[in-house]
Amino acid sequence: MKIAVCVKQVPDATVHKRLDPSTHRLDRSGEGALNPTDLNAVEEALRLRDAHGGEVAILSLGPERAMDSLRKALAMGADRAVLVSDAAAAGSDLVATSHALATALGREEPDLVLFGQQSSDADGAVLWAAVADRLRRPMVSQVAELTIEGGTLTGKRQTEFGYDVISAPLPAVVAVSDAINEPRYPSLKGIMGAKSKPQETVSLADAGIEADRVGEAGSKTTVRAVAPPPAKSDQVKLEDDGSAAEKIVEYLAEKRLI
Amino acid sequence: MATTTQAPTALDPLDFLALDVLLSDEERAIRDTVRQFIRERVLPDIGDWFEQGILPREVIQELAGLGLFGMHLDGYGLPGASAVAYGLTCLELEAGDAGIRSTVSVQGSLAMFAIWKWGSDEQKERWLPAMHRGEAIGCFGLTEPDAGSDPGTMRTHARRDGSDWVLNGAKMWITNGTISDVAVVWARTDAGEIRGFLVEKGTPGFSAPEIHKKISLRASVTSELVLQDVRIPADAMLPGASTLRGPLSCLNEARYGIVWGAVGAARACFDEALSYARERIVFGKPISAYQLTQQKLAEMALEISRGSLVALHLGRMKDQGTLRPEQVSLGKMGNVRGAMEVCRSARTILGANGVTLEYPVIRHVNNLESVLTYEGTHEVHTLVVGQALTGENAFGRA
Numbered sequence: 171m172k173i174a175v176c177v178k179q180v181p182d183a184t185v186h187k188r189l190d191p192s193t194h195r196l197d198r199s200g201e202g203a204l205n206p207t208d209l210n211a212v213e214e215a216l217r218l219r220d221a222h223g224g225e226v227a228i229l230s231l232g233p234e235r236a237m238d239s240l241r242k243a244l245a246m247g248a249d250r251a252v253l254v255s256d257a258a259a260a261g262s263d264l265v266a267t268s269h270a271l272a273t274a275l276g277r278e279e280p281d282l283v284l285f286g287q288q289s290s291d292a293d294g295a296v297l298w299a300a301v302a303d304r305l306r307r308p309m310v311s312q313v314a315e316l317t318i319e320g321g322t323l324t325g326k327r328q329t330e331f332g333y334d335v336i337s338a339p340l341p342a343v344v345a346v347s348d349a350i351n352e353p354r355y356p357s358l359k360g361i362m363g364a365k366s367k368p369q370e371t372v373s374l375a376d377a378g379i380e381a382d383r384v385g386e387a388g389s390k391t392t393v394r395a396v397a398p399p400p401a402k403s404d405q406v407k408l409e410d411d412g413s414a415a416e417k418i419v420e421y422l423a424e425k426r427l428i
Numbered sequence: 429m430a431t432t433t434q435a436p437t438a439l440d441p442l443d444f445l446a447l448d449v450l451l452s453d454e455e456r457a458i459r460d461t462v463r464q465f466i467r468e469r470v471l472p473d474i475g476d477w478f479e480q481g482i483l484p485r486e487v488i489q490e491l492a493g494l495g496l497f498g499m500h501l502d503g504y505g506l507p508g509a510s511a512v513a514y515g516l517t518c519l520e521l522e523a524g525d526a527g528i529r530s531t532v533s534v535q536g537s538l539a540m541f542a543i544w545k546w547g548s549d550e551q552k553e554r555w556l557p558a559m560h561r562g563e564a565i566g567c568f569g570l571t572e573p574d575a576g577s578d579p580g581t582m583r584t585h586a587r588r589d590g591s592d593w594v595l596n597g598a599k600m601w602i603t604n605g606t607i608s609d610v611a612v613v614w615a616r617t618d619a620g621e622i623r624g625f626l627v628e629k630g631t632p633g634f635s636a637p638e639i640h641k642k643i644s645l646r647a648s649v650t651s652e653l654v655l656q657d658v659r660i661p662a663d664a665m666l667p668g669a670s671t672l673r674g675p676l677s678c679l680n681e682a683r684y685g686i687v688w689g690a691v692g693a694a695r696a697c698f699d700e701a702l703s704y705a706r707e708r709i710v711f712g713k714p715i716s717a718y719q720l721t722q723q724k725l726a727e728m729a730l731e732i733s734r735g736s737l738v739a740l741h742l743g744r745m746k747d748q749g750t751l752r753p754e755q756v757s758l759g760k761m762g763n764v765r766g767a768m769e770v771c772r773s774a775r776t777i778l779g780a781n782g783v784t785l786e787y788p789v790i791r792h793v794n795n796l797e798s799v800l801t802y803e804g805t806h807e808v809h810t811l812v813v814g815q816a817l818t819g820e821n822a823f824g825r826a
Contacts, residue, residue: 241453241457242457245461355461355465355494356457357493357494357495358458358461358495358496358513359507360495361454361457362458362508362509364454364457365453
């Protein structure tokens with residue numbers, strides 16, 4: 171079975187995130203890391219490969235340095251990585267990104283495409299749907315358990331009210347939630363072996379992607395303004411007169427945090 | 429003339445000199461993985477483990493799963509990572525806890541290294557892959573109750589009986605002893621040689637009771653090894669070593685890891701002290717705004733930067749094969765002393781919180797008391813450097 175995992179390099183959790191007011195884009199100059207739920211997708215792909223055989227290819231659209239993060243997936247055990255990187259792709263929105271990934275996936279022809287549920291920087295949580303639509307393939311999202319039998323996948327889909335159990339024929343697209351597994355740590359041998367695994371950085375032309383359908387040219391949305399979040403002002407100071415616990419619970423409930 | 433237009437990068441308090449650029453991608457990836465493991469699997473519980481005096485077996489297994497046991501050795505299915513990668517690993521492990529770093533050091537640099545360096549092919553085949561995978565734990569018995577800095581006065585004795593060896597004696601302060609499947613025991617033979625023997629758990633006459641009541645390295649097992657007429661076959665002797673050079677070569681490996689590890693303990697305490705100082709309000713402003721605190725923090729950053737550079741330089745030399753034991757002695761002296769100053773200074777910034785296990789500081793302070801004297805005491809390393817400088821042996825006996 172050929173599995174492709176679509177991943178994204180995001181700013182490392184320890185980096186203070188900043189929107190660049192001149193480009194209206196996220197400042198990506200700091201340390202990068204693989205998007206957290208993408209690690210779940212990679213882990214699931216490795217488990218499926220180990221159970222069913224085949225290969226795990228990692229696919230991403232991003233700046234050249236994103237390969238550093240893709241290498242982490244290779245260190246975990248993925249077989250090869252393909253990064254589509256091109257100055258003309260910078261600033262791609264959902265529509266443009268989904269076009270690029272779907273085109274690249276079309277060449278790969280995987281049996282299964284895995285995504286993490288959402289990225290920790292843009293938080294769109296829809297890219298997998300757009301890619302599945304472009305590929306005209308069935309799609310299951312928010313998957314907390316995944317099995318493959320014969321040519322059919324069965325996913326346990328987490329919802330607010332319980333679980334849906336959904337089947338679909340392969341080839342298909344699945345977005346996994348972080349409840350599906352606990353991603354492994356790359357082993358030392360995995361890290362040391364990653365550099366000798368195939369790692370391709372390809373241009374839009376190499377990948378057969380039309381330049382005018384990605385980047386700002388191919389995007390259907392425009393970011394008109396960006397602003398940092400307002401300073402936190404909503405603070406309540408409680409003196410504990412014996413009822414502090416209740417008041418905290420009330421406060422959290424009022425904010426719909428519990 | 430070329431001009432540089434690159435702007436200086438933002439200052440990282442934990443890497444003030446931006447030494448990160450001196451590492452390869454692979455070295456950074458190894459470091460980041462160990463750091464992540466420590467953050468996720470060790471730091472949430474290490475205070476409790478220290479208080480209870482335990483290191484859970486599953487953590488040892490997870491360390492093995494990462495491939496850290498004997499990581500810098502090659503052949504026999506071992507990873508063959510660089511000395512720098514091993515050093516960075518020691519740093520990150522000790523930023524968690526010196527007990528955990530000690531567990532890895534003793535397994536890899538003492539027990540596995542002794543077999544790797546001085547063992548027969550059969551011994552290596554049998555033990556090294558299993559020890560790398562954590563299926564077998566090893567320990568290293570050199571120090572005795574009455575023989576520490578002068579291991580040449582050891583009393584543990586190996587007598588030849590037919591083709592067997594019969595061992596008698598006792599070893600003290602042996603990390604991993606009680607949980608070990610195999611002990612590398614150094615003993616004096618009738619012929620006056622110093623020989624290493626592989627003594628397996630369960631061998632009649634051999635026991636490894638745990639040492640309790642220690643107030644340092646509590647998240648690490650420390651034991652005695654008791655040997656009473658322990659009979660082992662001829663092929664349990666390490667064939668390659670017949671003098672004190674055998675065990676001392678292993679100690680040199682382990683103390684190289686300490687050069688790095690000490691920096692990790694210092695960094696952990698500095699990190700805590702810096703964030704505490706920014707938040708703790710005294711007389712209406714954070715204590716980080718006071719000159720006395722800033723002096724402490726600046727001295728800490730200096731010690732950590734200096735210690736990191738020393739460790740990295742020694743590591744690069746080790747990878748090139750040019751590192752001398754005297755240089756490791758200098759590194760251990762300086763970095764452990766520096767770490768102790770940093771951690772004690774952090775203790776004062778945290779006030780009373782600095783003595784509770786809710787914060788990492790007193791744990792590191794106490795751990796470093798062991799690190800100061802194990803793998804060669806500060807005094808011994810001082811005399812090693814002194815002898816290298818002057819050509820005079822000041823160890824007492826000529």
